[in-house]
Amino acid sequence: MSNLDASMDTMEHSRFSAIYGPVIKKLTACTELNTQEVTCLMLIYYKFVKMNGPLARKMMKKQMYQVFLSLFNVGSFKVAERTLNTITKDVKYISPEAWISLFEIFTTNNLEMRMRFAFAVYNTKGTDVIDREQVGVACEAFFHGDDEEEVNELKLDMTEFIMKKFDLDKDGVISYEDYSTVVTRQPVLVDFLGYLFPPRDVKNLMAHCINFDTILSSLIM
Template structure:
């Protein structure tokens, strides 16, 4: 165990083992990640926790935001907040299981899992339906410029285009079934209301940094 991470001393390595060994086995059995990948990700998590002091046991949400915005290159704070709600119930912290769940979502090839996550993030009211107001708020960041009238027109046009495309049953809302119908046929529309997943390039960097071997393209 002393050699698990050469940047840590033996006491720190032993504490990691005591805290996470049983969790590593459980998460390896319940996710698509290998034992090495889960261990590496939890080691990264552990190092963030150590920065919070000897008594700390979890990553802070402030640390998560920094990772989300910098390492993942995802710059939508509303998406970060919704992602946090999806992976953890803690108010101020991100627990280790939530940390692994995040990477499970980001690295899975299971389109259904990705659709469930994306729809939950986009459905900001938690109603199970995406309405015109949610779409309007989301498309605000798609268009910016000095000509306010032109920007407003572009946003309105985009909103109408999205509703026309995704409201399969024409009831004025986008349900999960509507979303699945469209995205199953056109997976490129998975993130139709804004980026939620790291790009391929960002995933490659992430994979090398955290030893997620299954993501690395040799």
């Protein structure tokens, strides 16, 4: 494995390769990311792990919240928590697989993958459908102001609008079939219940920091 990080000497590169080489090979084979992209991401992961002590092998979940804040520009703990709970059930650590999975989802152009992920994040009750209550809770983050009555009215109106837009079969809930049908027609609505996917400027930063060829190519197009 070539030395991709100038801040690490040959010995440390060898240590990194010994620890994560097999993982990189496995993750490259089962994701859309190429070897260089996975390797660069794992170098960053490795540096987070090093901060946890010489015997550490996994990134702490609390470190991931800093990534959400500083790189993804997500300041909401609830959004970060729901996102992480979708990719891993571990309450303390972020595995290499979860780390790579998150970046794959955040950078893919595969709409089906993005829809599956977003719906899972929004499906907070684990019932395979999104009900009016869940939509209403999400809408609470959309409006703020001093006039509580007006804000509540706006929230109710938005909840009603979203239900009418997405509940295609009029059964009172939004199924994945309802959601995917609407989003396939209008992909911009993929994260309709709140910010999930990094915008273009954040993806541009990620691309240059992590040598993401696939992102750079999509940004140029």
